[in-house]
Amino acid sequence: MKGTAIVAGGGLAGISAACDLADAGWKVTLLERKKRLGGMVASFPDPESGGEIDNGEHIAIEACTELLGLFGRLGCLDRLKRQPRLRIPFVGPDGRVAELTESSWSFLTFPFLSLGDRWRVARALRRIGKMRDAEIAPLDNFTSADWLDDLGQSPASISRFWDFFLAPALNEPAARSSAALAARVLRDAMGLGPQFSRFCLFRAPLGTVFPAAAEAYLTSKGGTIRSLATVTKVRPETGRVVLELTDGGTVEAEACVLALPHENLAEVFPESAPPLEHSPILNAHLWYDKAVTSLEFFAMIDSRVQWVFNRSVISGLPGPGQHLSCSISAARDWAHRPGEEIASDCDAELKRRFRSEARLVRFVISREHRATFSARPGTAPMRPGPRTRHAGLVLAGAWTDTGYPATMEGAVRSGRAAARELVKAGGGT
Numbered sequence: 286m287k288g289t290a291i292v293a294g295g296g297l298a299g300i301s302a303a304c305d306l307a308d309a310g311w312k313v314t315l316l317e318r319k320k321r322l323g324g325m326v327a328s329f330p331d332p333e334s335g336g337e338i339d340n341g342e343h344i345a346i347e348a349c350t351e352l353l354g355l356f357g358r359l360g361c362l363d364r365l366k367r368q369p370r371l372r373i374p375f376v377g378p379d380g381r382v383a384e385l386t387e388s389s390w391s392f393l394t395f396p397f398l399s400l401g402d403r404w405r406v407a408r409a410l411r412r413i414g415k416m417r418d419a420e421i422a423p424l425d426n427f428t429s430a431d432w433l434d435d436l437g438q439s440p441a442s443i444s445r446f447w448d449f450f451l452a453p454a455l456n457e458p459a460a461r462s463s464a465a466l467a468a469r470v471l472r473d474a475m476g477l478g479p480q481f482s483r484f485c486l487f488r489a490p491l492g493t494v495f496p497a498a499a500e501a502y503l504t505s506k507g508g509t510i511r512s513l514a515t516v517t518k519v520r521p522e523t524g525r526v527v528l529e530l531t532d533g534g535t536v537e538a539e540a541c542v543l544a545l546p547h548e549n550l551a552e553v554f555p556e557s558a559p560p561l562e563h564s565p566i567l568n569a570h571l572w573y574d575k576a577v578t579s580l581e582f583f584a585m586i587d588s589r590v591q592w593v594f595n596r597s598v599i600s601g602l603p604g605p606g607q608h609l610s611c612s613i614s615a616a617r618d619w620a621h622r623p624g625e626e627i628a629s630d631c632d633a634e635l636k637r638r639f640r641s642e643a644r645l646v647r648f649v650i651s652r653e654h655r656a657t658f659s660a661r662p663g664t665a666p667m668r669p670g671p672r673t674r675h676a677g678l679v680l681a682g683a684w685t686d687t688g689y690p691a692t693m694e695g696a697v698r699s700g701r702a703a704a705r706e707l708v709k710a711g712g713g714t
């Protein structure tokens with residue numbers, strides 16, 4: 286046995302750190318304040334159906350190699366629906382559907398951009414695919430919109446192409462997001478080849494995808510999971526780290542990974558918490574009495590509701606009704622709107638585009654006000670790496686310095702980096 290380690294926070298960052306430490310022979314205790322692991326990748330009970338509803342659509346792509354690697358280790362890759370070929374349907378305001386695929390022909394004929402814009406987008410994509418890290422880092426001082434403008438991109442191509450990928454990935458629109466994070470995401474997704482942009486969708490409710498598998502994995506390696514265990518204070522001491530819990534008890538180990546959201550880190554260990562802001566994500570779950578569309582998912586051109594996921598098709602739910610999930614990223618403007626208004630706007634958009642007579646039977650609005658940190662320009666220096674000034678105490682979380690915005694891939698990478706730091710130090714403090 287290498288040593289003892291506590292991992293505080295059972296999201297993807299904490300889970301990946303715990304798995305790596307357990308694999309390296311550490312005796313790991315994972316503390317999570319909620320009942321179930323998974324953190325932001327969550328679903329909640331739906332009394333009406335007896336099932337669970339996702340807090341928000343979570344999409345990965347094939348370039349998320351660390352996330353897919355973790356799911357492979359946990360044995361839950363089969364819960365993902367992975368596209369055999371890239372296929373992204375876009376639906377225009379008049380209901381016209383055009384798909385972007387791996388063939389350049391689909392892009393050359395993409396009807397929602399002018400011919401000139403298509404050519405300029407293709408040229409920019411080629412250029413971004415070849416960018417080096419040293420070229421990307423200084424872009425943190427600029428917005429994605431300014432950077433794309435420098436690359437010759439028109440406002441129309443930003444709203445009808447770039448922001449469909451950047452706004453969900455960065456959870457800020459191009460006008461507010463860091464160009465460095467945009468460039469990194471685009472280069473890693475598109476620069477590696479179109480096959481790395483294929484979508485991976487979750488078939489099952491998020492809370493049932495990997496938390497149980499992670500518990501089983503860690504337990505099989507001698508680890509302990511303590512759910513409903515909330516850390517209130519972290520005390521680094523010589524040779525050990527002591528964590529105080531809400532029940533008045535303490536736990537200690539030779540090493541500790543703090544894999545908490547930055548706002549919770551500020552409560553329990555303020556010296557390492559950065560002054561990052563949040564950005565909300567909103568999801569409108571709509572149930573219809575009959576099918577509105579046969580598309581599995583699609584992007585809506587010129588709509589505040591950028592992406593719609595057909596849960597009935599993705600999860601193979603029985604008909605005749607249909608469950609559509611509308612995903613609204615960077616939802617500062619919609620976060621406090623009444624649910625009825627949101628549902629009615631989404632419903633009107635869908636019915637207009639698909640000329641559907643389906644009846645909206647019910648809706649549930651899920652609001653995550655602190656979904657991600659706000660990926661604004663100038664955030665790079667605020668995001669610490671795994672190391673703290675205390676031996677044996679490291680940080681993880683999608684908000685740490687991963688080079689990525691707050692994503693599942695970033696969370697897993699941060700957990701792995703934190704575990705590496707402890708393994709390198711060779712057994713605790």
Ligand SMILES: Cc1cc2nc3c(=O)[nH]c(=O)nc-3n(C[C@H](O)[C@H](O)[C@H](O)COP(=O)(O)OP(=O)(O)OC[C@H]3O[C@@H](n4cnc5c(N)ncnc54)[C@H](O)[C@@H]3O)c2cc1C
Binds near residue numbers: 298316318322694696
């Ligand atoms: C609606 C929504 C949609 C999203 N869509 C996507 C997407 O499509 N693709 C993508 O890649 N990413 C997406 N994300 C982002 C992604 O979910 C997160 O970046 C990632 O899951 C964060 O993981 P984490 O482990 O860093 O943090 P978290 O998941 O926040 O985990 C931290 C854990 O710490 C626990 N905790 C907090 N305080 C304490 C305490 N005091 N003691 C003990 N435990 C504590 C929390 O309960 C939580 O379980 C989305 C997020 C949301 C909210």
